[in-house]
Amino acid sequence: MVTTQPIGIFDSGYGGLTVMKEIVRKLPQYDYIYLGDNARAPYGNRSFETVYRYTLQCVEWFFQKGCPLVILACNTASAKALRTIQQNDLPQLAPSNRVLGVIRPTTEIIGNFTRSRKIGVLATNGTVQSGSYLIEIEKFFPDITVYQEACPMWVPIVENNEHTQPGADYFVKKHVQQIMLANKEIDTLLLACTHYPLLRDKITQFLPAGVSVVSQGEIVANSLGDYLKRHTELEIRCSKNGHRAFYTTDSTEDFDNHASIFFGQAIHSSHVDLDSNIPVADHI
Ligand code: DGL
Numbered sequence: 001m002v003t004t005q006p007i008g009i010f011d012s013g014y015g016g017l018t019v020m021k022e023i024v025r026k027l028p029q030y031d032y033i034y035l036g037d038n039a040r041a042p043y044g045n046r047s048f049e050t051v052y053r054y055t056l057q058c059v060e061w062f063f064q065k066g067c068p069l070v071i072l073a074c075n076t077a078s079a080k081a082l083r084t085i086q087q088n089d090l091p092q093l094a095p096s097n098r099v100l101g102v103i104r105p106t107t108e109i110i111g112n113f114t115r116s117r118k119i120g121v122l123a124t125n126g127t128v129q130s131g132s133y134l135i136e137i138e139k140f141f142p143d144i145t146v147y148q149e150a151c152p153m154w155v156p157i158v159e160n161n162e163h164t165q166p167g168a169d170y171f172v173k174k175h176v177q178q179i180m181l182a183n184k185e186i187d188t189l190l191l192a193c194t195h196y197p198l199l200r201d202k203i204t205q206f207l208p209a210g211v212s213v214v215s216q217g218e219i220v221a222n223s224l225g226d227y228l229k230r231h232t233e234l235e236i237r238c239s240k241n242g243h244r245a246f247y248t249t250d251s252t253e254d255f256d257n258h259a260s261i262f263f264g265q266a267i268h269s270s271h272v273d274l275d276s277n278i279p280v281a282d283h284i
Contacts, residue, residue, distance in 0.1 A: 004239040006031035008062035008070035010055070013041035013159050014255075015194035016073030017262035019102065022217035023071070024244065026225055031243040033065055035272065036259070038250035042155040043076045044124030044193075051126060055081035056089060057274050063094050068237040071224065072101045075123055075192050075216075079103060079130035098234055105223030106190065106216050107136035110144070113214050114188040117144045120179040122203075123192035125150045133192055147186060149179040151193075158195040161258060163202070172199055176206040191215045198262065247272045 009020045013036050020034055035058055037043075043051050055077040062070045072078045078101030085099050110119060121133045128150040137146050153171040162168050180186060189211060191197060197215040204213060228235040246269040248255040259267040 004031045004241065004243060005066045005068050005237055006033045006243065006245070007238055008032075008059075008065070008067035009034045009073050010058050010062065010070060010077065011036055011072075011074040011194055012043040012054075012076065013038045013155070013195070014259055014262045015155070015158070015196075016071075017259055018194050018197045018215070019071070019073035019217045019220050021263050022221040023224055026218075026221040027228070028242060029240045031239045031241050033062070033067065033245045033247065035061065035247045036249070036255065037274075038159075038248045038255060040249065041159060042124070043074065043080075044126050044155050045152060046076075046126065048080045048130075051076055051080040052084055056085055059085055059089075059099055060093065061272065061274060063097060068097050069234060070097070070099045071220070072099065073194050073220070075102055075132075075194065076126040077101070079127045079132040096234075098231075100224070100227070102194065102216050102220050103132050103136055103192075105220050106192070107133065108140050109219055109223075110137060110188070110190060110214070111141035113212060114144065116185045116187040117141075118183050118185045119144060119146055119188040119190060120182065120186045121146055121148045121190045121192045122151055122154075122175060122179065122196060123148065124155060125152050127192055133190075145183070147179055147182040149175050149182075151175040151196075154199060155193065155195045158198050161261070163198045168199065168202060172202040173206045176203055180208065180211070187211055189213050245270070249274055 007030050009016055037058055040054055059070055072082055082101040128148045134146050137144055157163055157168050246267050248269050249272055252269045252271050255269045256267050
């Protein structure tokens with residue numbers, strides 16, 4: 001029996017925890033469950049069809065856990081699966097539930113960060129190829145020119161806990177230099193992947209002075225707070241006991257050892273087998 005109606009937060013792996021950390025800080029009263037699909041991460045190089053299928057399966061799991069609202073705290077899933085889920089699946093699965101992503105909240109505010117009106121977007125291959133940031137930023141800020149750079153090695157570096165090691169420097173420097181070559185007037189770099197905040201120090205190290213680095217956690221948290229104020233019919237359905245529960249599709253031991261780096265607190269996760277869709281244990 002479902003006793004709570006938590007807000008669901010989803011990512012392919014650990015990256016969404018950087019967003020959850022800010023959401024929990026801003027809106028501590030709600031119950032939350034996090035699911036990392038670590039067994040199938042990274043999503044960044046996978047096809048539209050695969051990312052959509054995996055994401056939908058996870059969204060259905062969240063609905064079974066009683067979540068009225070699910071945040072896709074993953075740019076790749078937001079770029080490749082969100083629209084289809086919102087338009088095609090949600091009306092049949094659970095018409096009064098909502099699924100939101102991280103691209104819209106970011107693009108509607110990114111214009112406030114740049115003076116030169118030239119920004120760089122660093123993201124996974126999937127997000128870059130989707131063109132979602134180009135399309136969405138153009139809608140809100142047609143005067144901004146957007147340059148994109150895919151950084152396919154960054155998620156594996158972070159997922160494998162190599163992000164503070166000297167070996168990471170090569171790939172960080174390569175992509176930071178590459179995007180700055182696109183236009184030397186770029187004054188804002190958007191980390192359009194929820195894993196990338198862990199590379200922030202290294203990214204800054206290879207950037208010219210005066211270029212600011214924007215990550216999404218706080219932006220998404222503020223946007224969610226506004227959304228819940230505007231949608232009281234959904235807000236009253238979200239339970240408020242301050243519970244947090246964490247699930248992974250892979251090893252809980254690995255998840256617990258690694259996830260605290262992203263979340264900033266110790267985490268005790270439960271395993272979930274999405275194929276049978278039966279959670280082994282429930283910490284709520
Ligand atoms: N955190 C995901 C994102 O924001 C990483 C995607 C992946 O698994 O490659 O795009």
